[in-house]
Amino acid sequence: MNPVVRWSGGPVARASSPEEAKLRKTALQLEGMFVQRMFAAMRETVPQDGFLGQSSAEQTFGSMLDEKLAEQVPNQWNGEHSLAEALYKQLRNRLEAPTEASAASQSAGPPDHRTTAPPDKR
Numbered sequence: 001m002n003p004v005v006r007w008s009g010g011p012v013a014r015a016s017s018p019e020e021a022k023l024r025k026t027a028l029q030l031e032g033m034f035v036q037r038m039f040a041a042m043r044e045t046v047p048q049d050g051f052l053g054q055s056s057a058e059q060t061f062g063s064m065l066d067e068k069l070a071e072q073v074p075n076q077w078n079g080e081h082s083l084a085e086a087l088y089k090q091l092r093n094r095l096e097a098p099t100e101a102s103a104a105s106q107s108a109g110p111p112d113h114r115t116t117a118p119p120d121k122r
Helices: 018-045 056-076 083-108
Strands: 004-006 012-014
Touching: 018 056, 018 083
Parallel strands: none
Antiparallel strands: 004 012
């Protein structure tokens, strides 16, 4: 059974395996973390005006706001050129590579365990 995965609010894609569905979810989460760090870096560039600095409550609210926005923004940045899509495509190749390598080694038969004598050192 192929689970249906909604990719970033975009078109529905069929995940050919549970590993691919997990990879898509992880790619979106990683993009969310990137967005959260980007928002935090942008917030640090804003000068703090006024007599008093930013209170701890304002800092907490700002970080919570960044976290919520980071959850929602990747869903709006969907499409062929999103960061999550690029990550998924790159890492999907690595998911397929081990299965192909193991299939090739199984078709080749068991490894040859004969030992060769070391070269004569004279």
